[in-house]
Amino acid sequence: MNKVVKSLIYISSALIGIYAFFAYAFLELGNAVHPxxxxxxxxxxxxxxxxxxxxIVALILGPFQFNEKFRLNHxxxxxxxxxxxLLCVFLGGFSGLYMAQFSFGGMVSHVGFSLLAILWITSGFYAYSSIVRKKIQAHKNWMAVNFSLTFAAVTLRIGLGIGFAIGLxxxxxxxxxxxxxxxxNLLVAFLIIKKDNTSLQII
Structure with missing residues (x-):
């Protein structure tokens, strides 16, 4: 990805993370969401x-894990x-899977958020298991998939903004x-992996 896209990912992840922290830590819970x-x-x-x-922790930490200079030097x-x-992914994923059953919007929302949580947890597991087995490229690929799902926190709020802006x-x-x-997000992650001529290397 070029520098502009990377910068947007860093900035948007940080902004949404900070916004969510203050909204849920300092506002009454009901005031942090739509009526x-x-x-x-x-x-x-x-x-x-x-x-x-x-x-929030996963969203803010995620982009730094892809910084090659930081990774090599530290x-x-x-x-x-x-x-x-990854610990935050598993905690957020399992609690997200639980909360998906109560999501607003009926079965469409329940299934959509449930699949997101399951894929988030599963890709996190494969990212961890691949690095334990010293499969570096597989680890990078699975982390790309995993963070694309973490980034749903950002794209969800962009979607909310667009929906409200056009009056839906x-x-x-x-x-x-x-x-x-x-x-x-997931499709973009797969395109990036394909462009690099690599595979997920599940085994």
């Missing part, structure tokens, strides 16, 4: 917090941050964001 979702969020506050805060820091990142009813467009926030 249509307040009752549901307040009814499952523990699940929301268990999902949001680990996910390999031990890279490894430690990688462990923290929240109840109409939100269920589809449960898919649109991660499927395009």
């Amino acid at each position: 249509s979702m307040k009752v549901n969020f307040n009814a499952h506050a523990l699940g929301i917090y268990a999902h949001i805060f680990p996910s 390999i031990q820091v890279h490894r430690k941050l990688g462990k923290v990142y 009813p929240f109840e109409l467009f939100y269920p589809y964001l449960a898919w649109l926030c991660w499927v395009p």
